[in-house]
Amino acid sequence: MTTEVGQRLAGTEAEARARTWSVAKLKSLGFKNVRIETYRMPVWVRGTETAEIVSPFPQKLKLTALGNSAATPPEGLTAPIVYFPSFADLQAAPDGSLKGKIAFVSNAMTATQDGSTYGQFGAARFTGPNVAASKGAAAIVIRSIGSDHGRGPHAGLTTFAAGVAPIPAAALSTADADNLSRMVARGKPVTLKIVLTPQQTGTHESGNVIAEVPGTDAKAGIVLIGGHLDSWDLGTGAIDDAAGVAITAAAAKRLLDGPRPKRTIRVVWWGSEEVGGFGGDAYAAAHKGDRHVLAAESDFGADKVWRFTTNLPDQAKAVGDRVGAALAPLGIVKGRDKARGGADVEPILATGVAGIDLNQSGERYFDYHHTPEDTLDRIDPAQLAQNVAAWTAMLAVVANAPEDIGPVSGK
Amino acid sequence: MTTEVGQRLAGTEAEARARTWSVAKLKSLGFKNVRIETYRMPVWVRGTETAEIVSPFPQKLKLTALGNSAATPPEGLTAPIVYFPSFADLQAAPDGSLKGKIAFVSNAMTATQDGSTYGQFGAARFTGPNVAASKGAAAIVIRSIGSDHGRGPHAGLTTFAAGVAPIPAAALSTADADNLSRMVARGKPVTLKIVLTPQQTGTHESGNVIAEVPGTDAKAGIVLIGGHLDSWDLGTGAIDDAAGVAITAAAAKRLLDGPRPKRTIRVVWWGSEEVGGFGGDAYAAAHKGDRHVLAAESDFGADKVWRFTTNLPDQAKAVGDRVGAALAPLGIVKGRDKARGGADVEPILATGVAGIDLNQSGERYFDYHHTPEDTLDRIDPAQLAQNVAAWTAMLAVVANAPEDIGPVSGK
Known part of the structure; x- marks a missing residue:
């Protein structure tokens, strides 16, 4: 097959x-x-998907749109990121505080024999975009829900509640998310450009x-x-x-x-x-x-x-x-x-x-x-x-x- | 850095x-x-790079252009592949036998502590494109020179001899090359479309x-x-x-x-x-x-x-x-x-x-x-x-x- x-x-x-x-x-x-x-x-269905750090450290990042993600304009969306180490941190963000921003949730899943960590860390994907959209974010990127250290981003479904307009939502590869976290740790504002053109068909x-x-x-x-x-x-x-x-x-x-x-x-x-x-x-x-x-x-x-x-x-x-x-x-x-x-x-x-x-x-x-x-x-x-x-x-x-x-x- | x-x-x-x-x-x-x-x-510099099996088993493959690769037409190049299990098999192909074809060399590098297998298997990359071009091939794809089993293709330099016109030359990821080898083993002709738009600047x-x-x-x-x-x-x-x-x-x-x-x-x-x-x-x-x-x-x-x-x-x-x-x-x-x-x-x-x-x-x-x-x-x-x-x-x-x-x- x-x-x-x-x-x-x-x-x-x-x-x-x-x-x-x-x-x-x-x-x-x-x-x-x-x-x-x-x-x-x-x-x-998925469309184009690219991402790049505009400043302070220009480089391309690998990401993939989450299922049900909205599209950015065809020319992309450029905005400062707001960093959240965990999904709980995103949930605690004040309403409206994400207006015009791209939320970045970097929670790092670990592997377990019984796979139980998927539910815990996966929440950032399952409902993180809905939470970010509810708080007015322009878009959201998350660290892939995965236990690898690679460049292949982890796709997967996300769900927006009735009445919440979908926003562009994507998963960075774990390596790219860790790189972005290191950039954030340098203390300067980080501006990200993403292009995502998925469609509901x-x-x-x-x-x-x-x-x-x-x-x-x-x-x-x-x-x-x-x-x-x-x-x-x-x-x-x-x-x-x-x-x-x-x-x-x-x-x-x-x-x-x-x-x-x-x-x-x-x-x-x-x-x-x-x-x-x-x-x-x-x-x-x-x-x-x-x-x-x-x-x-x-x-x-x-x-x-x-x-x-x-x-x-x-x-x-x-x-x-x-x-x-x-x-x-x-x-x-x-x-x-x-x-x-x-x-x-x-x-x-x-x-x-x-x-x-x-x-x-x-x-x-x-x-x-x-x-x-x-x-x-x-x-x-x-x-x-x-x-x-x-x-x-x-x-x-x-x-x-x-x-x-x-x-x-x-x- | x-x-x-x-x-x-x-x-x-x-x-x-x-x-x-x-x-x-x-x-x-x-x-x-x-x-x-x-x-x-x-x-x-690298340009667009995409590949897909046109027949008999349509699916996309991951590949990357080798350094010094020529470009395909912008709309791509579609041609049957000729399968070579090893670089020696490519070398043994009769002159002119690759006219209008894409050569595919699938030799699989193994890892060694001293790295000495790189030279042996790497020949398919270092000089394989030159050999294929000399025999009239329209293009060449090789199994990446790597010891992984992943989707990330291995880039690297290739060199065309003076007087040999460069052809499009790319490395398939090891996983994609193995998939292509399995397709070849089914016994039906395999047609590949590649788009590579690198440039000498x-x-x-x-x-x-x-x-x-x-x-x-x-x-x-x-x-x-x-x-x-x-x-x-x-x-x-x-x-x-x-x-x-x-x-x-x-x-x-x-x-x-x-x-x-x-x-x-x-x-x-x-x-x-x-x-x-x-x-x-x-x-x-x-x-x-x-x-x-x-x-x-x-x-x-x-x-x-x-x-x-x-x-x-x-x-x-x-x-x-x-x-x-x-x-x-x-x-x-x-x-x-x-x-x-x-x-x-x-x-x-x-x-x-x-x-x-x-x-x-x-x-x-x-x-x-x-x-x-x-x-x-x-x-x-x-x-x-x-x-x-x-x-x-x-x-x-x-x-x-x-x-x-x-x-x-x-x-």
Whole structure:
């Protein structure tokens, strides 16, 4: 997929090509009921993006517009920056104090095995532009939400609240943000020029690709697994999320090629996850009537699975125990939290369907996440093999469990 | 320098700003006889550079023009590629067989401690374009000469022989080259479109920055050390070669602040090394009459020094032994080869001046060399400290040696 399609931004012709590619691939692998289910969603596309320090230390910086960013005038926007070491500092800025200024939030994300720092530091991207816009800023640049020290900026979605007019919003590469922070530390006013020409292009078609390993017992329900087909547009979407579609399909393929499982395994390659989870929502709406008994997604790269969590009803507790026994030889421990899925299966889990999360290591993930560096070269074959083995083991237990698995009580 | 100046391509106003910055910095550090010596040299500048696979797998690729590359038409050049796994394969192509084609040489450099693979794999860049042009190619793209797996292409000089008309010549990032190789392996013809608009802009001013630690004995000769001030234009020139100017100046500064050395230490920050060694040549021509007794340069990043080599006359063998004794506690071994310097001191060594090379580790150097990733973030403070200690120890021995050091016999 990374070689023959490459980047596949949601709602674009590249994502459509990825769906066509996927159908051919899944059919050639022998999956059944391979099909595309389309829906429509709003599409934002990147334009020109350049930045340069005008004074006191003229040099070019690398940045990328955040999804939903407004455009600058075509000739660019030149303004002094106001420096905020953290998102909390931006939040504390007095209303109106950013008028005519470019806010710069430099919070530096660190890597963790469980990826939990993404939520904490990511707030500067998720809602920082909205906060800056609310305070009258002309634009905002943030230090990329990433754990690398490189020049590839980290793209990603930002969201403006209803009634808040979007402003130009971009992520500097971590190296460029650190350089800018050093300039600020010199004590002289820093003037930045940015040119960003992204556009909201209206509503376009996106879609989910679906394939199945038919089970022997139609009443036993469906085990739903998959990853997302769309990617951000700077890299080739290898770790995010060609890896997830490959891992889950590879595990399903092992069951496809073995004795027929009791339950139908449905593999879904969701569209438009990155830009708002439209694929997951569309799937849940279209498949309300299906009897899903368990859902699990892979959307955190291809490094080793180190932990699993479950959200199983009491009568299926033994299923979780057997999954744990199957995963232990792969070095995978049981976590205490409840499985909660990701953006693609959340809408299904919210209806009371049981879930299992196979947690992958996040130690490298945010070095490459949403950057030009998200390419096939970042996949470690040894860790990928462990990952597929974990998914295969989990799937074999769940798809063949004699117990009635769902729904989760209390939902 | 990386923060307050950034990239400083030879012969441009950025390199001139770097000279001004350097004079102020060296004076503020207390160096004596701080001055700029200018000369003129030809200047090639980068333009637009984009690439995309037209068929069979449309996607954009990242590349950068090689120094001295010709331009494509402004609207670009679209042609089928001819794949060569190695430079030798390109050399073996029949004359005329590349007419109307884009040659693609994919040889993959590996990292070594001594950096010796650069010469071997680098031939594809140094002379590959000349070979392709001689065989009638419309253009050439090579896999970047680097040991990384990233998207940042490696810039660098290429040279066309007299009588060979330059063609557009560029380096794909290693990840993009590997992606292109995978496309080629699918067996279908691959058509590439490239847009490169670099220009030869004629002759412009460049210069060397010179500073001194005056010695007590003017007759004892000059110890010449330094690195190069110019950089390629994609990164901020941290490892190549702000590191070298910083390391050698830091070592000289320790002697400046201590008891006055016997010999004058002359620190030179050479201009325009990257684009043909014009600074080293200009310095050697201007200082023919000076009595240099030893020359050493730092131009291989800021990682630890692991080995040293010397080229000393017989009567100064004991100086080399004392240098070795001073370096051993830092984990530095003596190499068997003769010191040969780099592009900046080669013209001086060629006149019979003795030399010492402090060899830095090349294990990471070619991950970042000439790429956008050559930024301050790549400097490891612990290894930098060892490096400065090694230079200080070597310099203290050499600058104060009672022996008459040079010239090297036989020259």
